[in-house]
Amino acid sequence: MTPINFIHCADTHLGKIQKNSSRRFEDFLDSFEDVVNYAVSENVDFIVVAGDFFDKRNINPDTFSKTFCILKKLKKHNIPLIACEGNHDKTFYGNKLSWMETLAEIGYIILLKPGYDEKGNIKYTGWNESNKRGFYYDINPKIRIFGLGYLGSEADERFCEISRFLFESKNNYNKFNIVLIHGIIKKYQSDFIGTISSDAVNNLKNCCDYIALGHQHTRYEHENFAFNPGSLEYWDIKEVKHDAGKKGFYHVRVDEAGKIETGFKESSKRFAIYLEVDISGTKNPDDVYFLIREKLRQRKQDNKNINKNINNIYEPIIQVVLGGKVTYDVMEIDTKFLKEKISEEFGALLVDIDTDKILFTRFEHVIAQDMSREEIEKQVIGDYVEQAGRFLGYEDKTTELVLNVISLSSASQTQDNCEEIYKTILNCDVKRKKIEPGILGTNNTQKSILDFG
Numbered sequence: 541m542t543p544i545n546f547i548h549c550a551d552t553h554l555g556k557i558q559k560n561s562s563r564r565f566e567d568f569l570d571s572f573e574d575v576v577n578y579a580v581s582e583n584v585d586f587i588v589v590a591g592d593f594f595d596k597r598n599i600n601p602d603t604f605s606k607t608f609c610i611l612k613k614l615k616k617h618n619i620p621l622i623a624c625e626g627n628h629d630k631t632f633y634g635n636k637l638s639w640m641e642t643l644a645e646i647g648y649i650i651l652l653k654p655g656y657d658e659k660g661n662i663k664y665t666g667w668n669e670s671n672k673r674g675f676y677y678d679i680n681p682k683i684r685i686f687g688l689g690y691l692g693s694e695a696d697e698r699f700c701e702i703s704r705f706l707f708e709s710k711n712n713y714n715k716f717n718i719v720l721i722h723g724i725i726k727k728y729q730s731d732f733i734g735t736i737s738s739d740a741v742n743n744l745k746n747c748c749d750y751i752a753l754g755h756q757h758t759r760y761e762h763e764n765f766a767f768n769p770g771s772l773e774y775w776d777i778k779e780v781k782h783d784a785g786k787k788g789f790y791h792v793r794v795d796e797a798g799k800i801e802t803g804f805k806e807s808s809k810r811f812a813i814y815l816e817v818d819i820s821g822t823k824n825p826d827d828v829y830f831l832i833r834e835k836l837r838q839r840k841q842d843n844k845n846i847n848k849n850i851n852n853i854y855e856p857i858i859q860v861v862l863g864g865k866v867t868y869d870v871m872e873i874d875t876k877f878l879k880e881k882i883s884e885e886f887g888a889l890l891v892d893i894d895t896d897k898i899l900f901t902r903f904e905h906v907i908a909q910d911m912s913r914e915e916i917e918k919q920v921i922g923d924y925v926e927q928a929g930r931f932l933g934y935e936d937k938t939t940e941l942v943l944n945v946i947s948l949s950s951a952s953q954t955q956d957n958c959e960e961i962y963k964t965i966l967n968c969d970v971k972r973k974k975i976e977p978g979i980l981g982t983n984n985t986q987k988s989i990l991d992f993g
């Protein structure tokens with residue numbers, strides 16, 4: 541076959557407005573425009589987008605017109621864009637056409653989606669120029685692109701179903717088959733529902749040359765034939781944590797023999813900083829601010845002179861995750877104030893502060909220098925029991941019980957007084973203590989883990 545080269549991207553989420561920021565709205569469009577500019581400069585044969593091209597079914601006019609302007613560049617340079625739908629792109633309820641279908645109607649993209657017969661089986665229909673619809677598209681006599689889109693929990697079944705189409709196209713016509721699917725291979729993200737099994741993917745190995753994946757916003761590759769480039773931008777601020785260097789697109793080159801070489805290109809996106817700060821030991825919320833500020837200054841220093849080619853380095857997104865134990869009320873940490881102060885000092889576009897991981901403790905362990913090991917143990921366990929809050933009214937008994945269990949464990953190694961300790965545990969009257977109504981406040985559903993009844 542004639543060597544070809546193409547771009548595979550996914551999850552562009554055009555039209556995304558993050559935290560109400562109009563600049564972020566532009567960021568998503570800019571990162572896609574950069575891909576298009578790259579495609580033009582490299583003179584690629586085509587671009588495939590594996591779903592979630594738009595962020596919402598009902599995008600605003602601004603998104604449509606800006607996308608249209610970017611797509612015009614591709615049209616001018618004769619670079620087709622072939623896409624499938626993602627879960628974000630489907631037809632808006634009550635409308636006849638989705639926005640992607642609209643772009644297909646006017647000839648700016650080729651949208652592939654399966655059609656179904658009366659039995660619910662996928663119809664093997666090629667792209668039809670007159671109705672601008674089809675399940676597959678022959679970009680040239682040797683390359684056939686299939687667009688499955690988002691199938692949720694049906695993906696495995698459908699992979700199995702289409703394998704005969706792929707075999708036919710490969711064996712009878714010697715085609716190079718590309719399948720676009722908006723779905724995640726389970727092995728790489730088991731938390732999602734509707735994932736694809738590795739088996740279903742591997743079963744296509746003999747009949748499919750390249751599986752272009754989308755949906756998961758972090759890059760991964762499967763056995764050198766299924767590829768997921770990740771989103772171009774940080775769709776969720778939480779993505780900043782894992783995704784440095786794991787968002788972008790593939791520039792795929794296929795040689796005469798059909799051998800694939802994927803060059804991963806990091807997308808241009810807003811500079812982002814992820815920071816975990818342990819605020820244990822801070823005496824008040826002011827200390828928290830000073831601590832974050834110190835860590836950020838350090839980070840800024842570390843980042844100096846690197847990432848030179850990343851845009852907007854002076855207006856980053858900053859995500860701060862606070863953790864640790866504090867003795868004051870977590871609610872006293874004024875995150876709105878912190879965000880403003882951090883934005884101001886570091887010129888950040890967006891600041892996100894996560895306080896969910898902070899633990900509140902009523903006291904710090906007071907450990908005197910002359911305390912014995914037993915005393916320290918009793919103090920620490922007593923603190924934990926009290927903090928757990930489930931043992932209201934019988935903290936001392938519970939602490940005693942836990943200490944006895946610990947003694948039994950060490951005594952069992954030497955066989956010393958095991959029986960005696962065991963009896964003490966059995967006689968511990970924690971279980972028999974009834975919680976008086978009202979002790980736990982208005983609702984009395986909170987039970988001690990020791991209250992087996």
Ligand SMILES: [Mn+2]
Nearest residue numbers: 551592626755
């Ligand atoms: Mn997505």
